[in-house]
Ligand code: NAD
C-alpha cells in the first residue's frame with residue numbers, strides 16, 4: 001500500500017503515536033488527525049524525531065465534517081486507522097451523551113466522508129470491554145459481545161455493529177475490528193508513552209506515577225477475587241506489539257471482504273500484585289500499596305485467546321511483562337510529568 005496515505009485519527013494519542021512510528025517503519029505514509037483533547041502536539045514531534053520523517057498533521061475534530069473532507073481532498077488516502085475518541089470509563093457514566101456524540105457520531109461522520117471520497121479500507125480500535133463479564137476464559141472472538149457495563153463500552157459495541165451493517169450495504173468496504181486487551185508499555189526510546197491527564201484510571205500509569213514519586217501509594221481494588229493471589233487478573237499487551245497488530249491489519253485489508261474481528265492480547269493474565277512486583281524489579285523503586293474495596297464493574301479475570309490473529313493476521317505479541325514494565329519505566333522516569341514538563 002506504499003505511495004498513498006493512511007489517515008490515522010487520534011494519531012497524537014497513546015496507541016496512535018506508537019502506531020504511527022511502526023507505520024513509517026513498515027513503509028506506510030501516515031497523515032494524522034487529532035483534536036488534541038487528550039494529547040500534546042509534542043508527541044508527534046517526538047514521533048518525527050524517532051522516525052526522521054515529517055508527519056502531516058491536522059488539528060481537527062471528528063465532528064467537523066468539512067475539515068474531514070478537506071483532508072481527503074488534500075491527500076490520496078487509501079485507508080483509515082481510527083483511534084480517535086473518548087475512553088474514560090467513569091467519565092462515560094457521568095457524560096454519556098458526550099461519549100455517544102464523539103465516539104458514535106464522530107465515527108459515522110468519518111465513515112460518511114470516506115464513502116463520499118471512495119475510501120473503503122478501515123481499521124477500528126475496539127476493546128475487550130465489548131465482551132462484558134467473561135462467560136469463559138480465554139476469551140475468543142466468538143464470546144458473546146454487547147453486554148457492556150458502561151456507556152464507553154456500549155459506544156464501542158454500537159460502532160462495531162454499525163460497521164458490520166455498513167459492510168453489508170457497501171460491498172467495497174473492508175473493515176478490521178481490533179479488540180484490544182490492556183495496552184501498556186512505551187516505545188524503547190522512552191520519548192513517547194502514555195500521558196493521562198489528571199489522576200490515572202488505569203493500573204500501569206498509576207503504578208508508574210507512584211514509582212516516580214508523583215503519588216504516595218497505589219490502591220489495589222480488591223484482594224478477594226478467585227485468582228492466584230486474590231487481585232484482578234488482566235491480559236497486558238505491549239503498546240508496540242499492539243501497534244504492529246495494526247500494521248498486520250492494514251496488510252490484511254487487501255485480502256478480505258466485509259468485516260473481520262480480532263483479539264489483540266498475549267493470552268496470559270497477570271494479577272495486580274504480579275504487575276506491582278514486576279514493576280518494582282524493572283524500576284528498582286518501591287511501589288507502596290494498600291488493599292481497598294473492589295471497584296464497581298471489575299471482573300476477576302480477563303484474558304484473550306489471541307490465536308485467530310496469529311492464524312489470520314500472522315500477528316503475535318512478542319514482548320513480555322518485564323519488557324512492558326521496563327519500557328513504561330524508561331518513559332516515566334525520563335518524563336516524570338509526561339509531555340508537559342520534563
Ligand atoms: P488516547 O486518548 O491517548 O487517544 C485518543 C486520541 O483521540 C487522543 O489523542 C485525543 O486527543 C483524540 N480525540 C478524542 N476525541 C477526538 C475528536 N472528537 N476528534 C479528533 N480527535 C479526538 O487513547 P488511546 O489509549 O491511545 O486509545 C486509542 C483508541 O483505542 C481509543 O479509541 C480507545 O477507546 C481504544 N482503546 C484503548 C484502550 C486503552 O486501554 N488505552 C483499550 C481498548 C481500546
Ligand code: WQD
Pocket residue numbers: 087089126127128129153181182183201202203204206218219220221222231232233234272295298
Ligand atoms: C486493571 C486491573 C483493577 C487501577 C480498562 C477499561 C477497558 C479498557 C482498558 C479501553 C484491575 C486494578 C486498577 C488502580 C487497581 N479501556 N487496578 N488499582 O479495568 O481491565 O480495563 O482499561 O477500552 O475498557 O475498563 O484496566 O488498568 O483500569 O485495571 O487495583 O488504581 O488493575 O481493579 O484488576 P481494566 P485497569
